[in-house]
Amino acid sequence: MNEGGIGAGVAPSLTEVALPAWLREGTGLDRIDYSDSYVVENIPAAQETTPEQWAREVLERAPTAIRRRLPPGWFLLGLRHGSIRSPRYVLGWPIRQNTPERIVLGAHSRVGMPAELVFARDGDGWLFATLIQQDNRIMSSLWRAIAASHRRVVRYLLRSAATRVTPAHA
Numbered sequence: 001m002n003e004g005g006i007g008a009g010v011a012p013s014l015t016e017v018a019l020p021a022w023l024r025e026g027t028g029l030d031r032i033d034y035s036d037s038y039v040v041e042n043i044p045a046a047q048e049t050t051p052e053q054w055a056r057e058v059l060e061r062a063p064t065a066i067r068r069r070l071p072p073g074w075f076l077l078g079l080r081h082g083s084i085r086s087p088r089y090v091l092g093w094p095i096r097q098n099t100p101e102r103i104v105l106g107a108h109s110r111v112g113m114p115a116e117l118v119f120a121r122d123g124d125g126w127l128f129a130t131l132i133q134q135d136n137r138i139m140s141s142l143w144r145a146i147a148a149s150h151r152r153v154v155r156y157l158l159r160s161a162a163t164r165v166t167p168a169h170a
Helices: 021-025 051-060 070-076 137-165
Strands: 013-017 034-041 093-098 102-107 115-122 125-132
Touching: 013 137, 021 125, 034 137, 051 093, 051 102, 051 115, 051 125, 051 137, 125 137
Parallel strands: none
Antiparallel strands: 013 034, 034 125, 093 102, 102 115, 115 125
């Protein structure tokens, strides 16, 4: 270990991973029809950052152009969100669970596609997962059409947040 501690001098990395069993078992959804999960490693001060702070970094401090497009996109998917300015929400996502180890954001759906976003500690980094329940064929077909774009946006948001919190000399 060098003078800067664990992860010092190492750039953040992003890896797509299998959905952990504990997350699959702990969801508030009736079932999971779609999921993706990523681990962002080598995040400075990850242990001193709360899951809520990391969720807000990823979503609320995203570059303006993309941050402004997220809530309207979620609305088009039928997700029921709250105020983007209220501390009870993270960029409009209701907080379902908030512990020192994870935050679960969850939204009911007007059109049969409730979803959860999970931000959880993972060593010197963070696990992020999207969990979706598809209650009808229309939403299932729609999601298949946009899933690749969703994954690109998620990877962008996670890399962008990791870059913002990583010192330039890392």
